[in-house]
Amino acid sequence: NARQVVQVCSKGEKILVGPAMRKLAILNETNEEGISIVVNRQGSISAIDTHSKIMKNFSHCSFDHVIDATGKCILPGLIDGHTHPVWAGDRVHEFAMKLAGASYEEIHQAGGGIHFTTEKTRAASEDELLASFKDRLMSMLRYGTTTVECKSGYGLDTDSEIKMLRVIERARKEVPIEISSTFCGAHAVPKGSSVKQATEDVLNNQLPAVLLLNQTGELQVENIDVFCEKGVFDCDQTKQILEAGVKGGLAINFHAEELNYLGSAEIGADLNARAMSHLEKISDAGITAMAKSGSVAVMLPNTAYILRLVPPPVRKMIEAGVPIALGTDFNPNAFCLSMVVTMHFACVILRMSMEESLVAATINAAASIGRAETHGSLEVSKFADMIVADVTRWEHLIYQLGSSDQLIQHVIKKGEIV
Numbered sequence: 001n002a003r004q005v006v007q008v009c010s011k012g013e014k015i016l017v018g019p020a021m022r023k024l025a026i027l028n029e030t031n032e033e034g035i036s037i038v039v040n041r042q043g044s045i046s047a048i049d050t051h052s053k054i055m056k057n058f059s060h061c062s063f064d065h066v067i068d069a070t071g072k073c074i075l076p077g078l079i080d081g082h083t084h085p086v087w088a089g090d091r092v093h094e095f096a097m098k099l100a101g102a103s104y105e106e107i108h109q110a111g112g113g114i115h116f117t118t119e120k121t122r123a124a125s126e127d128e129l130l131a132s133f134k135d136r137l138m139s140m141l142r143y144g145t146t147t148v149e150c151k152s153g154y155g156l157d158t159d160s161e162i163k164m165l166r167v168i169e170r171a172r173k174e175v176p177i178e179i180s181s182t183f184c185g186a187h188a189v190p191k192g193s194s195v196k197q198a199t200e201d202v203l204n205n206q207l208p209a210v211l212l213l214n215q216t217g218e219l220q221v222e223n224i225d226v227f228c229e230k231g232v233f234d235c236d237q238t239k240q241i242l243e244a245g246v247k248g249g250l251a252i253n254f255h256a257e258e259l260n261y262l263g264s265a266e267i268g269a270d271l272n273a274r275a276m277s278h279l280e281k282i283s284d285a286g287i288t289a290m291a292k293s294g295s296v297a298v299m300l301p302n303t304a305y306i307l308r309l310v311p312p313p314v315r316k317m318i319e320a321g322v323p324i325a326l327g328t329d330f331n332p333n334a335f336c337l338s339m340v341v342t343m344h345f346a347c348v349i350l351r352m353s354m355e356e357s358l359v360a361a362t363i364n365a366a367a368s369i370g371r372a373e374t375h376g377s378l379e380v381s382k383f384a385d386m387i388v389a390d391v392t393r394w395e396h397l398i399y400q401l402g403s404s405d406q407l408i409q410h411v412i413k414k415g416e417i418v
């Protein structure tokens with residue numbers, strides 16, 4: 001008997017662009033009669049209707065479980081479109097260095113950053129990595145995330161990359177959060193290696209090993225990622241790696257135009273990338289190309305905030321018709337597991353409306369990982385991934401920064417309270 005059910009969209013839309021991002025489908029906005037949702041034993045939604053109609057139509061049914069949501073709001077489970085969550089060794093010391101004036105690139109060039117985390121992650125056992133990863137996933141669930149994209153990328157050699165991807169497979173079986181897994185062996189050039197050697201290693205060793213394990217069913221990697229950046233992988237190398245991934249059946253979802261403009265958004269659009277992340281430095285031509293290709297732009301406001309980057313031109317991108325999604329970018333540089341906090345920053349830093357940020361954190365994030373048909377909105381026959389929040393209007397979740405622990409009462413994944 002919920003007060004508001006925020007469906008996000010209701011006409012079978014797979015992705016929302018432009019002004020459509022600002023018009024949410026909210027049931028019972030007038031608060032006249034409560035709305036109820038019926039979930040079947042397969043974990044999908046059977047019906048959404050007024051409370052009285054549901055009571056009448058399902059009077060012959062006995063329910064396994066009833067949640068009283070009187071006066072509360074129900075929203076779709078949040079989808080985190082971009083994370084680097086498997087690693088050992090925190091970087092709180094680098095946070096201090098950055099506060100004292102060092103830049104992300106300076107720390108990386110000096111052998112810190114991704115290199116520091118790679119060293120610690122290589123040295124850690126699979127069990128150690130799994131334990132901390134599972135804790136992080138449990139926190140994400142508590143904050144309302146029911147599906148998350150997870151990258152490798154702190155191994156940077158075949159064995160260590162596979163170790164990370166195996167950890168993701170094991171966690172999948174042990175934590176009730178859904179994962180879209182991404183191979184990101186081209187996250188940095190490993191110490192002691194040239195970019196040419198690193199590209200060849202990804203193309204000739206790492207990627208084939210991942211694809212082989214995908215074939216045997218030991219891994220279920222869905223996406224390919226590259227950190228396309230000055231001093232990391234250039235546009236040509238990025239293109240080669242992404243194309244090889246596509247050949248192997250992976251979807252393109254990569255780091256583009258973060259710290260320096262390289263024209264990588266244009267390249268991604270050319271390759272029909274399913275998604276590109278960051279885009280702080282995207283050009284007008286890149287925006288036009290992305291609007292045309294329909295590639296989803298995954299915005300990461302936590303990183304822009306922590307690194308004090310000039311935020312990406314999101315308003316311009318929305319006006320141009322680029323589909324916008326959100327991710328936490330959880331990693332040792334940007335330690336934030338909460339999509340609710342990310343939505344708040346999207347509103348304040350990226351100047352998105354609360355409606356736009358919810359769309360970006362649900363249906364559009366689902367599209368960024370190829371799940372918009374089944375996830376990202378509360379519609380009959382979609383998965384019952386939901387949040388029950390003790391708020392009178394859904395916007396309180398974003399507005400009350402840092403309060404989601406108190407506000408989110410239940411998180412439901414495929415019909416199960418988790």
Ligand code: NIG
Nearest residue numbers: 113114227303329331332333
């Ligand atoms: O998305 N930019 C590249 N990758 C991550 C950072 C990874 C790290 O610093 O460990 C990002 O911000």
Ligand code: FE
Nearest residue numbers: 082084255329
């Ligand atoms: Fe990232």
